[in-house]
Amino acid sequence: SAVISQKPSRDICQRGTSLTIQCQVDSQVTMMFWYRQQPGQSLTLIATANQGSEATYESGFVIDKFPISRPNLTFSTLTVSNMSPEDSSIYLCSVESGGMRSGANVLTFGAGSRLTVL
Amino acid sequence: AQTVTQSQPEMSVQEAETVTLSCTYDTSENNYYLFWYKQPPSRQMILVIRQEAYKQQNATENRFSVNFQKAAKSFSLKISDSQLGDTAMYFCAFMSGNQGGKLIFGQGTELSVKP
Numbered sequence: 028s029a030v031i032s033q034k035p036s037r038d039i040c041q042r043g044t045s046l047t048i049q050c051q052v053d054s055q056v057t058m059m060f061w062y063r064q065q066p067g068q069s070l071t072l073i074a075t076a077n078q079g080s081e082a083t084y085e086s087g088f089v090i091d092k093f094p095i096s097r098p099n100l101t102f103s104t105l106t107v108s109n110m111s112p113e114d115s116s117i118y119l120c121s122v123e124s125g126g127m128r129s130g131a132n133v134l135t136f137g138a139g140s141r142l143t144v145l
Numbered sequence: 146a147q148t149v150t151q152s153q154p155e156m157s158v159q160e161a162e163t164v165t166l167s168c169t170y171d172t173s174e175n176n177y178y179l180f181w182y183k184q185p186p187s188r189q190m191i192l193v194i195r196q197e198a199y200k201q202q203n204a205t206e207n208r209f210s211v212n213f214q215k216a217a218k219s220f221s222l223k224i225s226d227s228q229l230g231d232t233a234m235y236f237c238a239f240m241s242g243n244q245g246g247k248l249i250f251g252q253g254t255e256l257s258v259k260p
Contacts, residue, residue, distance in 0.1 A: 058246055072248065132245055139190075
């Protein structure tokens, strides 16, 4: 299965600032997915990033708050803009990759980026 | 809209014993996939097991197996011979066959394996 590297691993941010999270995959993938995990909660899909087109956002998430770039088939960034304490979460990048024998529709996740907004 | 429910926020089991984690889901679709992921304190999401809805046979992966009851929309995870390294948060998740990449997660069950 794919190996995903995310940076930063964690960060402490000031209210009103923006932070960009990077996601690097060791193989070319068509789609990359960004998830958010709020404290004590499960994961929620923010958006799907396709190379060469605008990201597709899920209900409740907007491009102005979470702009995404997808410059090539192995890399994506997610920016959390104008942060408030409510944005304190773990942000995870994921891709579909082989696993569990047949592999279809299996998501592999990065280790996540833990953001704390003061 | 699809939903996934895990009714056990916390569970504990003695090392070497067997434990079953419950999960129910709701969907009107016929083509979908179900997953169990574990998230240890390192927070890395790790796939435990996967089930295609069209397969009647329950998936197994070594000590992990599922009891998939499609009519009842139930998808429980059985961990046999529990090990200390199984201590983690376990998430049940649903993926529509038409929406690759979009996992809908349950609230999670925190499992502690005690020596």
